Amino acid sequence: MIPIMPKRTVFFISDWTGITAETLGMSLLAHFDGVEFRQVRLPFIDSQDKARDALASIANAQVEDGARPILVLTLVNPDIRQLFESSGGLCLDLFGTFIQPLSTELGTSPTQTVGMSHRAIGSEYLNRIDAINYTLSHDDGLTPSSLEKSDVVLVGVSRSGKTPTCLYLAIQFGVRAANCPLIPEDLDRMALPGELASYRGKLFGLTIDPERLHRIRGERRPDSHYASLENCRHEVRQAENLMRREGIPWLDSTTRSVEEISTMILQQLKLKGR
Amino acid sequence: MIPIMPKRTVFFISDWTGITAETLGMSLLAHFDGVEFRQVRLPFIDSQDKARDALASIANAQVEDGARPILVLTLVNPDIRQLFESSGGLCLDLFGTFIQPLSTELGTSPTQTVGMSHRAIGSEYLNRIDAINYTLSHDDGLTPSSLEKSDVVLVGVSRSGKTPTCLYLAIQFGVRAANCPLIPEDLDRMALPGELASYRGKLFGLTIDPERLHRIRGERRPDSHYASLENCRHEVRQAENLMRREGIPWLDSTTRSVEEISTMILQQLKLKGR
Numbered sequence: 001m002i003p004i005m006p007k008r009t010v011f012f013i014s015d016w017t018g019i020t021a022e023t024l025g026m027s028l029l030a031h032f033d034g035v036e037f038r039q040v041r042l043p044f045i046d047s048q049d050k051a052r053d054a055l056a057s058i059a060n061a062q063v064e065d066g067a068r069p070i071l072v073l074t075l076v077n078p079d080i081r082q083l084f085e086s087s088g089g090l091c092l093d094l095f096g097t098f099i100q101p102l103s104t105e106l107g108t109s110p111t112q113t114v115g116m117s118h119r120a121i122g123s124e125y126l127n128r129i130d131a132i133n134y135t136l137s138h139d140d141g142l143t144p145s146s147l148e149k150s151d152v153v154l155v156g157v158s159r160s161g162k163t164p165t166c167l168y169l170a171i172q173f174g175v176r177a178a179n180c181p182l183i184p185e186d187l188d189r190m191a192l193p194g195e196l197a198s199y200r201g202k203l204f205g206l207t208i209d210p211e212r213l214h215r216i217r218g219e220r221r222p223d224s225h226y227a228s229l230e231n232c233r234h235e236v237r238q239a240e241n242l243m244r245r246e247g248i249p250w251l252d253s254t255t256r257s258v259e260e261i262s263t264m265i266l267q268q269l270k271l272k273g274r
Numbered sequence: 275m276i277p278i279m280p281k282r283t284v285f286f287i288s289d290w291t292g293i294t295a296e297t298l299g300m301s302l303l304a305h306f307d308g309v310e311f312r313q314v315r316l317p318f319i320d321s322q323d324k325a326r327d328a329l330a331s332i333a334n335a336q337v338e339d340g341a342r343p344i345l346v347l348t349l350v351n352p353d354i355r356q357l358f359e360s361s362g363g364l365c366l367d368l369f370g371t372f373i374q375p376l377s378t379e380l381g382t383s384p385t386q387t388v389g390m391s392h393r394a395i396g397s398e399y400l401n402r403i404d405a406i407n408y409t410l411s412h413d414d415g416l417t418p419s420s421l422e423k424s425d426v427v428l429v430g431v432s433r434s435g436k437t438p439t440c441l442y443l444a445i446q447f448g449v450r451a452a453n454c455p456l457i458p459e460d461l462d463r464m465a466l467p468g469e470l471a472s473y474r475g476k477l478f479g480l481t482i483d484p485e486r487l488h489r490i491r492g493e494r495r496p497d498s499h500y501a502s503l504e505n506c507r508h509e510v511r512q513a514e515n516l517m518r519r520e521g522i523p524w525l526d527s528t529t530r531s532v533e534e535i536s537t538m539i540l541q542q543l544k545l546k547g548r
Contacts (some may be wrong), residue, residue: 008380017537019446020297027294028347028372031384043537070379074301090379098302098366105344105364106282110305125531131439139410164406164445171438171445171532172293257399258445263291263317 005036009061013054013084014074018043021094025072028092038065045075052084058087076112119179124174131170131177139163146179147199152273154179155196156206156244157187157235158226159216160262161253165206168258175271187238192246205243205250206264210236212254279310283335287328287358288348292317292320294367299346302366312339319349325357332361350386389402398448405444405451412452413437421452421473427547428453429470429507429517430480431461432500433490435527435535437482442532447540447547461512466520478539479517487529 010029018041030216040061042054042135061069071089073096073251075081081096097109138150140163147153152169154162158181166177167202186193196203217227225231243250253261266272284303286295292315303311314335316328335343345363347370349355355370373384412424414437421427426443428436432455440451460467470477482490484507491501499505515526523542527535540547 020301020531021295024298024348024368027378028369031350031369031373031386032376032380032382033385034382035380043541060417068320068379070376074298076305090375092372092375094298094368095302095305099305099365101303101366102344105342106306106309108306111307112305114504115463129438129532132441136413136437163410164403167406167441168445171442240351257402259291259293263293267317 005034006067007036007038007065008045009038009040009065009069010072011054011058011061011089012039012041013045014041014043014071015046015076015080016074018074018258021074022070024094025092028072029070037070045080046077048080048083051080055083055087056134058084058089062088067165072145128171128174131174132167134176135166135170135178138176139166140179140181147195147202149176150178150199150202151176152178152204152265152269153196153199153202154204154206154265155192155248156250156253157181157182157208157213157239159213160206160208160239161258162206164258165253165261165265168262169265172259172262173266173271175266182235182239184235187235187242190238190242190245192242200246200248202269203246203248204269205263206249206253207236207240207243207250208252209254279308280341281310281339282341283312283314283339283343284346285328285332285335285343285363286313286315286346287319288315288317289320289350289354290317290348292348295346295348296378298368299366302346303344306425319354320351322354322357324503325354329357329361332358332363336362350357402445404447405448406441408450409440409452410448411445413440414453414455421469421476423450424452424476425450425472426452426478426539427470427473427476428478428480429456429466429522430524430527430537431456431487431513433487433537434480434482434513435495435532436480438532439527439539443536443539443547446533446536447545449540449545449547456509456513458509458518461509461516464512464516464519474520474522476543477520477522478543479513479522480527480535481510481514481517481524482526483528 012018012025014021024042045051045054058069069089071084072092073081073084074094079147081093085091103110152175154166156162166179169175169177180193180196213232214227214229221227251264286292286299288295296315319328332343343363345358346366347355347358348368355367359365377384401523410528428440432438436453440453443449453471454467487506488501488503495501527536
């Protein structure tokens, strides 16, 4: 008999987007193997009426799972928090737990405006939008003339992970991230594209396992020289030699997420973001 | 005399990227006015040696601020957590606080692998990268022929916020988000671009305050008809009429963040993401 994993429904409940509750909640759940978690995000729960609809879903899940649900809460209003505390679910109350010790420490009362606790449309937000637009218009080295406004310029062979990393740097950290491919001509000359010479301190390299690169390139252009394992091995080896010779810091993107790669780049280049 | 705001240094300390600690920590701090917070993210604190370097920074901040720092922790290893608990700072221990009640509830011991608690390079991650690539190649309605693979297609006048929203949907939620502008020809005809007709159920509109649109467009093309307040008013009014007539759900992006807009779109179209 195949053992059946016990199921638990996890509700991420917020008066705002619920993205913070979901992100921390998923980090917590990842510590537990052997349980199948069904995830439900309930955003914009900012009234007693909406809370009551949510409570009905929670009661249903309890019946279906045969076990009480887990509730991860980011709710500013203590009355609405209280409704969920009384629901019978296991409450992980992210605001309620930490607001009180912070209030005591700072000697000041917390404000209670919903959404206040999240990013507003202030100068930091507009800076992120600017960074996204900058990054989109400097993808794949299209306009090197304005690289001077960049915070970082990623280099690496085609399909080594530069574009998703640049977009994450822009969206999450408000960093203006350009990227420029190292193309076969650069690798044959063993020299960086000329326009990068003035931006040495902003350069960061990405490399990738040649077998993985071969698979990624093969999805787009199967049976091409570009995607062949032999060519991928050659390009990666040459690119790594070039970055080593030029003293460009670099890392391997193969087994790393964009979150991890972006954080390592900010740390190595001592960029703060935002 | 101008009153001086008290300063507090806040450390976001993690054995991984620290992005979760920073996101929740910032939400908590936003509840408190009247204090100037200096933020320091310390990622990849995964050894006693790195923890001791961090402790030195914490001690320095305490001296500089004349008040103890606030530490927001996402650390899997209890021994390293303990070092920070003893530092004298106010610890908001995001893993330590909630792992124990979860363990009791689930009747299973937590794993202790660093990074486990974060997104790994699994199928979900590869789906996000696919969504980013899809979204980039379907920005501004360039290749309508493959809209059938989209999860959502955003429509709206030029510069109404479609592109940053699409990228956020892809990066955060793994949603394949295409976008297609409503151009003056569409607005004059009062009809959607023909290629959108088959995707009615995936369409979602963005609108924007004409004054804000005028300012945004003016930054790129000052003194143009395109950016003039009169034309912005006309385009926005026509686009809203068109969306209303065609029964396309839409919202105003003017005072909303990409996080909020994306969450509202997923909710209205009943998309789950990932």
